[in-house]
Structure formats: structure tokens, C-alpha cells
Amino acid sequence: MKDQYPTGKADLMTAFMIRAQELTVHGGTWAMINLPSWMSLKSFEDLRHDLIENQRIVSMVHLGRGVFGSDFGSVAFVIDNVSAKSSRGVYRRLFEKHVDVRSVSTIEALFSDSSYNRYEVLQEDFAAIPGSPIVYWLSEKMRGAFATGRPLSDVANLRQGLATADNNRFLRLWWEVSDNRTALTCTSREEAASSGARWFPYNKGGEFRKWYGNHEYVLNWEHDGAEIVDFKPRSVIRNPGTYFSPSVSWSKISSGAPAFRAYPAGFIYDVAGTSMFTTTDRERAGLLSFVNSQVALEQLAAVAPTLNYEVGQVAGLPVADAAVDNGVVRAAIAVDEAKEDWDDFETSWEFARNPLVSLFERG
Known part of the structure; x- marks a missing residue:
């Protein structure tokens, strides 16, 4: 794992993300459903940097807890194997709080409402945030604050x-x-x-x-x-x-x-x-x-x-x-x-x- 998938070595699912990218032709598309931990945890920071720099997140559906039997939540996403940092991806968040447990029927009802928790985010905005977390739900001004504000470590x-x-x-x-x-x-x-x-x-x-x-x-x-x-x-x-x-x-x-x-x-x-x-x-x-x-x-x-x-x-x-x-x-x-x-x-x-x-x- 360390030798073959250095940026995804923290979890087998993230090694599969890297492998999917390798198996996809340039300009092709790969997709996956897995746990959302790679989107924010520090152990996957290098994976996110590489994804933001060299891939394009086309769309993502953040499903929350309960779907597919996962108590940690799940996330489905589609990614193009092409660098496009200045492109916008479409994101859907089908829950309000991380503790919300959703049934399949609830997910279907929420997804059918095309305006429910829908976000369009410039991919390069993620890179401006420390650790590059995929925090698509932050407002544009909030994301922009990371680029324009001084880090707290500069003043304390x-x-x-x-x-x-x-x-x-x-x-x-x-x-x-x-x-x-x-x-x-x-x-x-x-x-x-x-x-x-x-x-x-x-x-x-x-x-x-x-x-x-x-x-x-x-x-x-x-x-x-x-x-x-x-x-x-x-x-x-x-x-x-x-x-x-x-x-x-x-x-x-x-x-x-x-x-x-x-x-x-x-x-x-x-x-x-x-x-x-x-x-x-x-x-x-x-x-x-x-x-x-x-x-x-x-x-x-x-x-x-x-x-x-x-x-x-x-x-x-x-x-x-x-x-x-x-x-x-x-x-x-x-x-x-x-x-x-x-x-x-x-x-x-x-x-x-x-x-x-x-x-x-x-x-």
C-alpha cells in the first residue's frame, strides 16, 4: 500500500480510488460510492491535493448515514480523468446534520427535489482552504475568506x-x-x-x-x-x-x-x-x-x-x-x-x- 498507493495508503477504499484513476484513459470518467472520510481527514490530505490538481469532480451526492447500511455515511461521486481546477462541480447534500439517518425512500424523495441542498463550487476554491477539504457546502464568501484572511498563526x-x-x-x-x-x-x-x-x-x-x-x-x-x-x-x-x-x-x-x-x-x-x-x-x-x-x-x-x-x-x-x-x-x-x-x-x-x-x- 505504501509503495503502490502512497496518497491513499490510509484506507483500502482510497487505494481503489487511485487504482480507478490509473485504469481510466485520459479524458475518461470513473465513479465510485464509498465513505466520506477521505473528503476531510488529514490522513487523506495528499489524496485531495492530487485529485484537485489532476482530476475534475463532475458531481457528488453526499448521502449521509443509513444508506447502504453504513453508519458512517456514504458518498457517491463522478470524476473526469482530466485536470480542470477552474471548473465547477455539482454537489448535493441529502441531510441537514451528520447525525441524520436516512432511509432509501427519504433519499429518493430529497433527490427528486432538484433544489434541495444543491451547490455548484469552483474546484480550485478547495485548494485555498488548509488541508483542501471538500467542503462544498460552505458559502462562496466563507471559502474566499481562507484565501484573503491572515492565518490565525500569524497573529498568535x-x-x-x-x-x-x-x-x-x-x-x-x-x-x-x-x-x-x-x-x-x-x-x-x-x-x-x-x-x-x-x-x-x-x-x-x-x-x-x-x-x-x-x-x-x-x-x-x-x-x-x-x-x-x-x-x-x-x-x-x-x-x-x-x-x-x-x-x-x-x-x-x-x-x-x-x-x-x-x-x-x-x-x-x-x-x-x-x-x-x-x-x-x-x-x-x-x-x-x-x-x-x-x-x-x-x-x-x-x-x-x-x-x-x-x-x-x-x-x-x-x-x-x-x-x-x-x-x-x-x-x-x-x-x-x-x-x-x-x-x-x-x-x-x-x-x-x-x-x-x-x-x-x-x-
């Missing part, structure tokens, strides 16, 4: 964090350890080392929560992480120069859409609490507003079709400077409100008073 430093290799050993919930051995507001590794503390805030990702929150864990980073350093090579200490810096972070693995949050100075971050860093508070607030916007979420859904949101996928989002500038004030307000909500519960280390008690006393 995106990084993966620490992997302890033994969270039971090195992590605790903040209320499980002594306040006297905990430092919550250090702004650098040097300050943390000189504090004499053992436990420091740890960004571990966590549940879906926008703007602020999920401040629950502390990490044993005593003596600049000496115990974790001694645990190498099992532990992996990535990008320690960014530890304790304020950031915008998100959970790498989600059960749905991602949620981006502001983290103040003082945190070390996990491999699952991937983070981005900027030079100013204003830039950080503007980027937080952008990545939590509906536009960014739709763009991210195109480049990250699974529920894993990797650093590289977020780094490739196209950013418009005006959108970032306009969102600074709104993001600051949203963060303040989310922080107030988080601090209303005893699981916050800044909890001071139950709001119901205050409400009762005012009444």
Missing part, C-alpha cells in the same frame, strides 16, 4: 502543553491541597520557583464552557517541575517558556462545538488544554471574540470534521483584522460575566459568598 502563538504521563500522581483538585503550598498568581517560571509553593493552577481543558472557567486542577510543579522532569521520557514538557502566561485556550477533545476561554496569568497548561498566546491583552481579547464567533465555528467545522480540535486546525483559521478589533469590548464583557458566574459556585477558588444568600439578605 499556538502551542500544545504538558503531558505528565501520570495525572493521578501529579494532579490534584485545588481544594484537595493546602493553601500554604499553593500559588495561584505567579507570572513566570522564575517567580513560581522562588515562591516555595508545590501546587500551581493547571489548565486541563474540561467541559464545554465559553469565555472563562474550568479552573479546577493544580499541578505539582515544585522546584520548577523537578519531579515531572525526572519522570522523563514518559512525561513530555512542551513549550515551558509559555507557562504562567495569560492565554486563550480550548479543550482539544469536545462532544460538540469547541468553546474558547480566557485564562489569566498563573496557569500551566495540558496537552488537552491547547492554548494561544499574544503580546497584548487587547489582541488576546480580540482573538477570543473571533474564535467564539459563529463565523469561526463554521470555518473550524470545515477543517476539523471530527470532535478533535488540533492546534494546526485552529492555527489555519483566516482572521480579518477588523473582526478582531471590533470584538475587543464584547469579549471583555463576556469574560467578566462568565467569571462572575464561575465564581458564584464553591468550586471556584475565588468564591466568596453564595448569591442566594445575598439575594435573601437584600429581600
